[in-house]
Amino acid sequence: MTHFLPSRTLRALLTCAVLSVATYAHAQNVFRVTTIPEEAATEQVRKFTPLASYLEKALGVKVEFTPVSDYPAAVETLVNKKVDLVWFGGFTFVQANLRSGGKVVPLAQREEDTKFQSVFISKTDSGIKSLADMKGKQVSFGSQSSTSGHLMPRSFLLQANINPEKDFRRIAYSGAHDATIASVVSGKVDAAALDITVWRKFVNENKVDTKAVDVFYTTPGYFNYNWSVHADMPADMQAKVKAALLALDPANPEHAEILKLNRATRYIATTPENYKGLEAAARSAGLL
Known part of the structure; x- marks a missing residue:
């Protein structure tokens, strides 16, 4: 029917x-x-x-x-x-x-x-030459959700037996890679981690003086x-x-x-x- x-x-x-x-x-x-x-x-x-x-x-x-x-x-x-x-x-x-x-x-x-990488930067006269030298310092990451500005730098720090919450004097989150660079240049923090391609762009465009601020550690690669x-x-x-x-x-x-x-x-x-x-x-x- x-x-x-x-x-x-x-x-x-x-x-x-x-x-x-x-x-x-x-x-x-x-x-x-x-x-x-x-x-x-x-x-x-x-x-x-x-x-x-x-x-x-x-x-x-x-x-x-x-x-x-x-x-x-x-x-x-x-x-x-x-x-x-x-x-x-x-x-x-x-x-x-x-x-x-x-x-x-x-x-x-x-x-x-x-095979992406992150870089850690500091002022060249800071005395920071290795990840271990960051202990007791003020350090900035990018956004908390950033891969290259937080997750992977933190992961490599932990692999080096450095616990950011315990070993750094202060942790800041800049929110963006360009702001991360600015925080080191201005002296707000002693060291910071960011996307290697943003760092290279700033260097190539002469937006940062590598005689004053430069890379002291580059991470292994990751997706x-x-x-x-x-x-x-x-x-x-x-x-x-x-x-x-x-x-x-x-x-x-x-x-x-x-x-x-x-x-x-x-x-x-x-x-x-x-x-x-x-x-x-x-x-x-x-x-x-």
């Missing part, structure tokens, strides 16, 4: 369906991109706006880049699907993946992110940053985003500028397994 829905109910269901499709279509009219705020918002906009313009052409939708206020905000925006694509550090990827129940998909990382999306993004869209990132070619002048701004040689594919070591380090350091 065939059952028919009352016309009023059918009209209501059809209206809901149309509204649902319209809402989804409208949402997809804008592809939203953000990043962890590893540097000042103005610098983030400068670095990632050209990439957003490139993605707009590649994806055929309007792309907007908007900075967020802090690292946890970057995690929450993707977990709650308020943005479509996020540039995460390795640790924020781990946090987002755990918060979402495994529903964050890393698409691509820079070639440099397969770091990636571009991630939510698993609920349609598979074909995930594939298009990934393909666009991997297609950035340093031989193409326009692409080369985007890669330079992102401090990347090129983008390569990545997988969740690459970040298991960071998750283990975070658990060992008591950060998860």
Whole structure:
């Protein structure tokens, strides 16, 4: 026997369906991109706006880049699907993946992110020449959720039998790598840890005098940053985003500028397994 829905109910269901499709279509009219705020918002906009313009052409939708206020905000925006694509550090990827129940998909990382490093810096006349020399000193990390500015430096300190809470006179958290450098230059702290690529950028742009402040320790390598999306993004869209990132070619002048701004040689594919070591380090350091 065939059952028919009352016309009023059918009209209501059809209206809901149309509204649902319209809402989804409208949402997809804008592809939203953000990043962890590893540097000042103005610098983030400068670095990632050209990439957003490139993605707009590649994806055929309007792309907007908007900075967020802090690292946890970057995690929450993707977990709650308020943005479509996020540039995460390795640790924020781990946090987002755990918060979402495994529903964050890393698409691509820079070639440099397969063997990333952190540096410890101090004033050259501070007498600090090794990790052990930091005992009794005032030390700054970046954001508490930063991979290269906190998690991995802390992990290597613990491996060297240095407990920051017990062995340092004071611990500060600057919130961003550029602010970390400034805290050492100004003398607010004696030593600090940060992302090696930000340090190199400051040195290359003559924004820091290495005769006054320089690196005294560089960590071993580890996996770091990636571009991630939510698993609920349609598979074909995930594939298009990934393909666009991997297609950035340093031989193409326009692409080369985007890669330079992102401090990347090129983008390569990545997988969740690459970040298991960071998750283990975070658990060992008591950060998860």
